[in-house]
Amino acid sequence: xxxxEVKNGNIENALKRFKIKVQRSGVPSxxxxxxxxxxxxxxxxxxxxxxxxxxxxxxxxxxx
Numbered sequence: 001x002x003x004x005e006v007k008n009g010n011i012e013n014a015l016k017r018f019k020i021k022v023q024r025s026g027v028p029s030x031x032x033x034x035x036x037x038x039x040x041x042x043x044x045x046x047x048x049x050x051x052x053x054x055x056x057x058x059x060x061x062x063x064x
Contacts, residue, residue, distance in 0.1 A: 002021045006014040022028070038046075 004018045
């Protein structure tokens with residue numbers, strides 16, 4: 001549970017801090033993943049594509 005204290009009645013600042021905490025906790029990305037069902041094979045394929053992309057990016061960084 002994300003909790004933010006309101007200090008000196010400054011609601012705008014508290015809302016800003018709340019949004020940052022929620023973003024860092026990963027709730028929006030989790031909601032995006034669960035929005036619709038994906039077959040297990042599709043999930044594996046996407047994960048494999050992502051791993052290949054990350055490996056290429058890492059190779060490019062280490063090569064320079």
